[in-house]
Amino acid sequence: MEILEKAPAKLNLSLDALFRHLDGDPEWKMVMTAIDLADYVYLDTNDQTNEIIVQTNTGFLPQDRRNLAYQAARTLQKKFNINAGVTITIEKKIPVSAGMGGGSADAGAVLRGLNKLWNLNLSLQELAEIGLEIDSDVPFCVYSCPALVEGKGEKITPIGSLNSLWFVVAKPQASVSTPSILKQIDFCEIQHLDVQKVVDAIHNQDWNLLFQSMGNSLEPITTQKYPEITNIKEKMVKFGAQVAQMSGTGPTVFGITQTESRAQHIYNSLRGFCKEVYLVRPFNLTNR
Template identity: 45%
Template sequence: MKVYEKAPAKINLLLDVLRKREDGFHEVEMVMTMVDLADRLEMEELPRDTIIISSQAGYIPLDEKNLAFQAAKLIKERCDVRKGVYIHLDKNIPVAAGLAGGSSDAAATLRGLNRLWGLDISEDELCRLGAELGSDVPYCVTGGTAIARGRGEKLERIASPPQCWVVLAKPPINVSTADVYGKLRASELKRHPSLSGMRAAIEEGSFSGICSHLGNVLESVTLPMYPEVMQLKDIMRRLGADGVLMSGSGPTVFGLVGKEAKVSRIYNGLRGFCKEVYVVRMLT
């Protein structure tokens, strides 16, 4: 028996950091939604007690460093599964890009193995398992559009934004999320994006309202460290994107585009500055 799972990328429409917690994590408020750029996972049971991962991508680890491997190991241990699994990971989401590709792979692994082995684990419990793997994994388990609080594991589902085009551009650099959060001084942040404003815009289905309430406090760290990200934001605005923001800790920049007629111009203009440019839709 084989099972298949799709692991979509996420973007942060809003990312705010309220404070650094005593446990070393940061207290956050985020609005996250998914886009139609996805990894795909194929899982097949093995008779021997082992975990094997393969991928067409030569640049990702296939051992314990891989979050999908960690997810398989965790669910096997917690549910006392003595069988093995072969996972093939068809990688399409850029790595270290602020798009939660690894977290989404881990979430897809948890969902897929729950089905493959008939474990009957609830979605809430899968989210709790996911939280042990990373702050974005619980959201990636449930998908949709959500407000995330705590360190990202406390989720509140909300309405989907109105459909639009999303242009993603990743410069040829990798950004460490741990490094960005390590350099952030939450107590010194002077401006915070409006969660209430973003929520109201989404609930009203206001595309212009969503664009005007985009915000990510991590830009205050990443942009000075990587001028290429600021350059991409400026180019995307000049080319006509309606709303532009860095996703997560970066370096990927996304542009929200309401009119299809603009998309080709933005895509072609960005291709002159970086190779990894994607035109996708929101998953509503």
């Protein structure tokens, strides 16, 4: 039996790292949204074998145990003693090493899809807790809706709709190593954010408050090595974005507007400076 799961990319509207746990993982407080730039994950189960096979349309992804989608399937197999295999075919659309959670999105899609195919009847919260064993972004990607994300990434609180906004996303050629950036965090030196203001702004659909309150505490670390991030941000604002910032550990930058026409202008203007530019809407899995 085959099933298709959409695996949306994520953007960080607000990102703060509060402290480091004894195991080295950061404590996060973030507001994230999914967007309709997405991978497509096809799952084909096989009762004759317990083999996990990963296939992709790009040579940039590992197709073995290093792949987060593989890890998601293997984790469910082991936890629930599943005597079936699966072929995972990933049609990749999300840029790789971009700070948009592409690998985690694929893993989240595998968890949701195999939950149906293997009749596990797990809630999204249960899937999210399993997802944390794979990567800190997987719990959010299980939900794939605007949400407050706390803890090590496992505490997900959906917070409302961003449907009236338009996003322009630009990925510079640089590829950023997330572990490298996380190692450089000085929790006493980074600028901590009032993430609750972003939550309140979305609850109240107060876009001026949202634009004023957004931020990414990791941005100064990444932009030191990759100044092109700042350059793209400045161009986005110049071309009409009401706010622009880096997502995750970078290097992807996104700008937000309230009108399609302005978003289209930003998109058209940026294409001369950046090869990978996308005009997208927010995505909410719970509204599908």
